[in-house]
Amino acid sequence: MFRDIGVSAQTTGSDGIYAAIVSTGPGAKSTVHHHRECETAIYILEGQARFRYGKGLSQSVEAAAGDFVYIPAHAVHTEDNLSDTEPLRVLISRNCPGSVVVIMDGAEEVLSARLKVGWISSAEARTPRINSFQRST
Numbered sequence: 001m002f003r004d005i006g007v008s009a010q011t012t013g014s015d016g017i018y019a020a021i022v023s024t025g026p027g028a029k030s031t032v033h034h035h036r037e038c039e040t041a042i043y044i045l046e047g048q049a050r051f052r053y054g055k056g057l058s059q060s061v062e063a064a065a066g067d068f069v070y071i072p073a074h075a076v077h078t079e080d081n082l083s084d085t086e087p088l089r090v091l092i093s094r095n096c097p098g099s100v101v102v103i104m105d106g107a108e109e110v111l112s113a114r115l116k117v118g119w120i121s122s123a124e125a126r127t128p129r130i131n132s133f134q135r136s137t
């Protein structure tokens with residue numbers, strides 16, 4: 001993964017927002033991780049992604065160019081580029097001043113078991129879909 005950081009405490013002096021373009025190579029997958037107290041909004045610029053989450057990472061949502069994905073604070077997840085030939089490019093924004101990534105070592109099942117997915121599909125082809133991890137009530 002390559003991060004082209006546009007807004008952060010380090011690049012602009014921001015106090016509470018982070019924005020970057022992240023490029024993931026063909027077929028690449030992230031490690032199991034979360035972003036502590038930071039909520040994350042993702043807009044898929046190019047490619048197709050799968051976000052795995054939940055107990056044992058057994059649940060997933062897929063998103064393609066033009067879709068949004070919301071990941072709540074502390075949500076343990078992975079990102080996968082579904083193409084073996086094309087890169088995945090996304091715009092991410094978080095409500096924290098830098099790139100906060102906590103790599104998990106097996107505790108992901110405890111944290112992620114409280115999450116479920118909400119999917120809102122578009123009414124028109126030109127309207128982006130919104131994929132959302134949501135906390136269970």
